[in-house]
Amino acid sequence: MLLTRYVARRLLLTIPLLIGITLVLFLLYNLIPVDPVAVLIPESGFRDPELTAQTIERWGLDRSLPEQYMIYILNLLRGDLGISFITRQPVMDDLLTRLPATLELTVCAMLFAIVVGIPAGLIAGLRRGGWFDRVTWLGTLITASIPPFWLGLIYLTVFWYDLRIAVGPGQIGSRMNRPEVVTGFITLDSLIAGDLNAFRSGLAHLVLPTLVLGGFTLAVVLRLTRAAIIEEMRREYIRTARSKGLRERTIVVRHGLRNVLLPLVTLLGLTFAGLIGGAVMTETVFNWPGLGQYLVQASINLDYPAIQGGTLLVATAYLLVNLLVDVLYGILDPRVRDDG
Amino acid sequence: MKSTAVFKTGHLLMLVSVMIALALGAVAVGAQEAPVIIVATNIGDVVAFDPAQNGSFTTNSLYYHLYERLYELPANPNDPLIPNLATGHSVSEDGLVWTFNLREGVTFASGNPLTAEDVVFSWNRVAGFRNEPAQVFSLFVDGVEAVDPLTVQVTLKTGAFPVPVPFFDVLTALPSFSIMDSQLVIANGGSIDRSEDTAGEWLNQNSAGSGPFILTGWATESEVTLVRNENYWTGEIPAIGGVTLRQVNDSTTALQLLETDDVDIAQNLDKDLAERISANPDLTLQAGQTLSIVYLALSPSDAFENSPLVDARVRRAIMLAIDYDGIVNELLGGFAERPAGVVPVGILGAEESLPYRYERDPDTARALLAEAGYSDGLEITLNFRSSPLGGLGTDILAAKLAADLAEIGVVAVPNIQADSVFRTGRNTRQFSAFVTTFSADFFDPTNWTILFAVPGFANIGFYIGLNNEALQDAAFETLFAPAEERAAAVASFHQMLADEAIYSVLYQPQTIDAVANVVQGYQFHPIALINYADLSR
Numbered sequence: 103m104l105l106t107r108y109v110a111r112r113l114l115l116t117i118p119l120l121i122g123i124t125l126v127l128f129l130l131y132n133l134i135p136v137d138p139v140a141v142l143i144p145e146s147g148f149r150d151p152e153l154t155a156q157t158i159e160r161w162g163l164d165r166s167l168p169e170q171y172m173i174y175i176l177n178l179l180r181g182d183l184g185i186s187f188i189t190r191q192p193v194m195d196d197l198l199t200r201l202p203a204t205l206e207l208t209v210c211a212m213l214f215a216i217v218v219g220i221p222a223g224l225i226a227g228l229r230r231g232g233w234f235d236r237v238t239w240l241g242t243l244i245t246a247s248i249p250p251f252w253l254g255l256i257y258l259t260v261f262w263y264d265l266r267i268a269v270g271p272g273q274i275g276s277r278m279n280r281p282e283v284v285t286g287f288i289t290l291d292s293l294i295a296g297d298l299n300a301f302r303s304g305l306a307h308l309v310l311p312t313l314v315l316g317g318f319t320l321a322v323v324l325r326l327t328r329a330a331i332i333e334e335m336r337r338e339y340i341r342t343a344r345s346k347g348l349r350e351r352t353i354v355v356r357h358g359l360r361n362v363l364l365p366l367v368t369l370l371g372l373t374f375a376g377l378i379g380g381a382v383m384t385e386t387v388f389n390w391p392g393l394g395q396y397l398v399q400a401s402i403n404l405d406y407p408a409i410q411g412g413t414l415l416v417a418t419a420y421l422l423v424n425l426l427v428d429v430l431y432g433i434l435d436p437r438v439r440d441d442g
Numbered sequence: 443m444k445s446t447a448v449f450k451t452g453h454l455l456m457l458v459s460v461m462i463a464l465a466l467g468a469v470a471v472g473a474q475e476a477p478v479i480i481v482a483t484n485i486g487d488v489v490a491f492d493p494a495q496n497g498s499f500t501t502n503s504l505y506y507h508l509y510e511r512l513y514e515l516p517a518n519p520n521d522p523l524i525p526n527l528a529t530g531h532s533v534s535e536d537g538l539v540w541t542f543n544l545r546e547g548v549t550f551a552s553g554n555p556l557t558a559e560d561v562v563f564s565w566n567r568v569a570g571f572r573n574e575p576a577q578v579f580s581l582f583v584d585g586v587e588a589v590d591p592l593t594v595q596v597t598l599k600t601g602a603f604p605v606p607v608p609f610f611d612v613l614t615a616l617p618s619f620s621i622m623d624s625q626l627v628i629a630n631g632g633s634i635d636r637s638e639d640t641a642g643e644w645l646n647q648n649s650a651g652s653g654p655f656i657l658t659g660w661a662t663e664s665e666v667t668l669v670r671n672e673n674y675w676t677g678e679i680p681a682i683g684g685v686t687l688r689q690v691n692d693s694t695t696a697l698q699l700l701e702t703d704d705v706d707i708a709q710n711l712d713k714d715l716a717e718r719i720s721a722n723p724d725l726t727l728q729a730g731q732t733l734s735i736v737y738l739a740l741s742p743s744d745a746f747e748n749s750p751l752v753d754a755r756v757r758r759a760i761m762l763a764i765d766y767d768g769i770v771n772e773l774l775g776g777f778a779e780r781p782a783g784v785v786p787v788g789i790l791g792a793e794e795s796l797p798y799r800y801e802r803d804p805d806t807a808r809a810l811l812a813e814a815g816y817s818d819g820l821e822i823t824l825n826f827r828s829s830p831l832g833g834l835g836t837d838i839l840a841a842k843l844a845a846d847l848a849e850i851g852v853v854a855v856p857n858i859q860a861d862s863v864f865r866t867g868r869n870t871r872q873f874s875a876f877v878t879t880f881s882a883d884f885f886d887p888t889n890w891t892i893l894f895a896v897p898g899f900a901n902i903g904f905y906i907g908l909n910n911e912a913l914q915d916a917a918f919e920t921l922f923a924p925a926e927e928r929a930a931a932v933a934s935f936h937q938m939l940a941d942e943a944i945y946s947v948l949y950q951p952q953t954i955d956a957v958a959n960v961v962q963g964y965q966f967h968p969i970a971l972i973n974y975a976d977l978s979r
Contacts, residue, residue, distance in 0.1 A: 135863055135866060190489045280665060389692075
C-alpha cells in the first residue's frame with residue numbers, strides 16, 4: 103500500500119472517533135442538572151424577564167436537543183467552542199492562551215524523559231543486575247508509584263522552602279517582569295525580548311515541575327528501553343555481528359538500539375498526549391498558568407463549555423499523536439502498511 | 443592661613459559638588475527604583491478590566507486604584523462619604539433629579555481634563571452594556587446628562603424602590619460608577635453602544651482613569667501589573683513605584699512565598715495560618731472586616747410538600763440550636779463577626795439590632811420542637827454550595843451544623859453541590875433550607891433589608907417563597923424613615939426577622955492578610971482591600 107493512501111485511510115478513521123467524542127460530550131452536558139440561565143445571569147438580574155429571554159436566545163437554549171447538537175457541531179467546525187461561563191471569553195481563546203504554558207512544560211518533561219531515560223535504560227539493560235540497574239530499578243519504582251501532586255509538594259518543600267536550592271512555584275520569579283507575549287513560551291519570549299535574567303528565571307522555574315511531570319515518563323521509558331535491549335541482545339543477528347568481530351559499541355548503537363526505537367516511538371507518542379493530561383496535577387501544585395489549572399477550575403465550577411472544549415482538545419491531541427505514531431510506524435516498518 | 447583657607451574652600455567646593463552629584467544620583471536611583479509591591483493573591487475571578495464588562499471581587503478592588511468616582515467610600519462604611527471628583531450635589535424636591543458639581547482641574551493619567559462628558563460617557567457605557575456592573579445603575583437611574591463641563595444631572599426612577607433612591611450619592615461610590623477618560627477610551631475603539639465597542643482588548647491591558655495607579659498588564663490567571671500615575675492630579679503621587687498581583691492558588695504556598703521574601707503581601711489567607719503568621723517576627727497579621735454574610739435560610743413557604751419548616755416554632759428551634767460562638771471561635775479562629783441579622787456589622791443600624799441576635803439555647807429549642815409536635819425529632823435537607831463560605835470549608839460547616847442540630851433531635855442531611863448546580867436549585871426554588879453567602883451591591887442597610895424581605899424586587903426572598911407583608915413593610919420603613927430614625931428602623935426590622943425565624947446569619951467573615959514588616963502604611967478597605975497609594979517599602 104502506498105504511504106499516502108495509508109495516511110489518508112488513517113485520517114478518515116479518526117473522523118467517526120471525533121464524532122463519537124463530541125456526541126458523548128454533548129449528551130453528558132445535558133445530564134448535568136445545571137440551568138445555564140442561572141449560571142449566566144447575575145444574581146440580581148435573574149427575575150428580569152427581558153434579560154432571561156435574551157440570554158436563552160443568545161445561547162440557543164430554547165432549541166431541541168438534536169438542533170442544539172447540530173448548532174454545537176457547526177460551531178465546532180468554525181472553531182467556535184462556545185463561551186466559558188466563568189471567564190465569559192470564547193473557550194477557544196481561553197485554551198489557546200493557556201496552551202503554550204502547558205506545552206512548554208510538557209516538551210521539557212518529554213525531553214528530560216528521553217535524554218535521561220534512553221541512555222540510562224541502555225546502561226541498565228547492558229549491565230543487567232549491576233549496581234546501576236538496581237539503583238535505577240528502585241528510583242523508577244518510586245517515581246512511577248508516587249502521585250505527581252504529592253511528589254511536587256515534597257520537591258517544593260525540600261528543594262525550595264527548606265534547602266533554598268531551587269526556585270518556588272510559578273513560571274518566573276515573583277519580582278521579575280514577564281516578557282512581552284509573542285509565542286507564549288516564557289523562555290522563548292524572554293530570549294526574543296533579550297531579557298537574559300527572565301530567561302534564566304524561566305528556565306529555573308521549569309526544573310522542579312519537569313522533574314515531577316517527566317519523572318513518570320522517564321520511569322516508563324527507562325524500563326522499556328532496558329527490557330527491549332535485553333531482548334534484542336539475545337537475538338541471533340547480534341550474535342552474528344559479534345562473530346563478525348564488530349565492536350560492542352557499534353553492535354549496541356547501530357543494531358540493537360535501532361530495533362529498540364520502534365516500540366519506543368509508540369510509547370513516547372502515547373505518553374506525550376498523556377503528559378498534557380498529567381499536567382493537570384503538576385500545574386496545580388506548581389501554580390502553573392496552563393491548561394491543567396484552567397480545566398481544574400472549570401470542573402470545580404461545572405463550567406461546561408470549558409470542560410467540553412478542554413476535553414475535546416486533549417482527545418484530539420491523543421488522536422493526532424496516535425495518527426502520527428501510526429504514520430511513523432509505517433515509515434519505519436513497511437510491513438505495517440501491508441497489514442493494514 | 444590664607445592658603446589654608448583657599449585650600450579649605452577648594453575642599454568645600456569639592457565636597458559640595460560631590461554631595462550634589464550624590465543627591466542627584468540618589469534622586470535618579472530613587473525615581474528608577476521606587477519599590478514595587480508584590481502581592482500573592484487569587485486573580486482567577488478577573489474576566490476583563492473593563493468596568494462595563496466585569497465587576498468581580500478583584501477587578502472591583504483594582505478599579506478603586508485605577509479610576510475615581512464622584513464620591514468615595516471611606517474605610518469604615520459608617521463614616522461619611524468622601525467627596526472626590528464631585529465637590530457637592532443638590533437634589534430636587536421630589537428627589538428625582540440630582541445635580542452634581544464636578545471638581546475643577548482634575549486630569550486623567552493621560553493628561554486629558556475630566557469633564558461632565560466623561561461622567562455621562564462612563565455611566566451610559568456601563569448601563570448600555572447590560573452586564574453585571576449595570577445592575578445598580580439600571581435599577582435606579584433613568585438618565586444622565588451634562589449640563590455644562592462641570593455639572594452633571596442625573597434623573598432617577600422609581601420601581602425597584604417605591605421612591606427615588608434617597609442615597610444616590612452612596613451609589614456613585616461603587617466601582618461600577620468609575621469615571622473613564624472618554625477621549626482615550628473612544629480613541630481605542632470605545633463606544634456607549636455595546637455592538638460598536640471594541641475597546642475591551644485595550645482596556646484589559648491599559649486603564650483610562652484618573653486614579654493613583656495605571657494598569658500596565660494582565661496575564662490571565664498569572665499576574666496583574668499596576669504602576670503609579672506620575673501625573674496624579676492631587677499631586678500625592680504614591681511612594682511605591684507600582685503593584686504586581688501574582689496568582690497563587692493555595693494559601694500555604696502564598697505564605698511560603700512571603701516567608702522566602704518572594705512577595706511582600708499574602709492576601710486573603712486561610713484562617714488556620716493565623717498562628718504561623720503571628721509567630722513570625724518579620725510578618726504582621728492584618729484582619730479586615732468584610733461586609734459579606736454567611737446565612738442560613740429556612741423557607742416558611744407551604745409550596746414544599748410536608749415541610750416541617752412551615753411552622754415558625756420549628757424554624758426558631760433550629761436557629762436556637764446552632765452553636766454560633768463555636769463556629770466563630772473554633773472554626774474561624776475568632777476571625778469573624780456575629781451580626782444580629784442580615785445587615786452586617788459596620789452598617790447603619792447593625793449595632794442597635796444586637797439585642798435581637800439569636801444565642802444558642804438548646805433547651806428552649808427542644809421545648810419549641812415538642813410544642814410543634816416534633817418531640818421525636820425530624821429530618822431536613824440542608825443545601826450548600828461546594829466552594830468555601832467566607833473562608834470556611836463547606837464540609838466543615840455542614841458537619842458542625844449537623845452536629846448542633848442533632849442535639850435537639852433534628853437530622854440535617856447536608857447536600858453539598860457544585861456552585862452552579864446549587865444556584866440552579868436555589869433560583870428555581872427547589873430548596874426549603876440552604877446555607878450560602880451574600881455580598882452587597884451597595885452599603886446602605888436597604889441593600890440587605892429590602893433584598894432579603896421583599897420577594898417582588900429581589901431574589902433572596904423570592905428563592906424561599908417569602909410573602910410576609912408585615913416584614914416587607916418593616917423593610918421599606920428602613921428606607922422611608924427620616925435619617926435619624928433609620929438605625930431604629932433597621933433594629934425593629936431585625937426584631938421582626940428574629941420572630942419570623944427565616945434567616946439566621948451564622949457569621950460575617952474577616953479576611954486575613956500577612957504583610958512583611960518592611961511594608962509600611964497598610965490599611966484595609968472593604969472594596970479597595972488594600973490602600974496601595976499609601977504604602978511604602
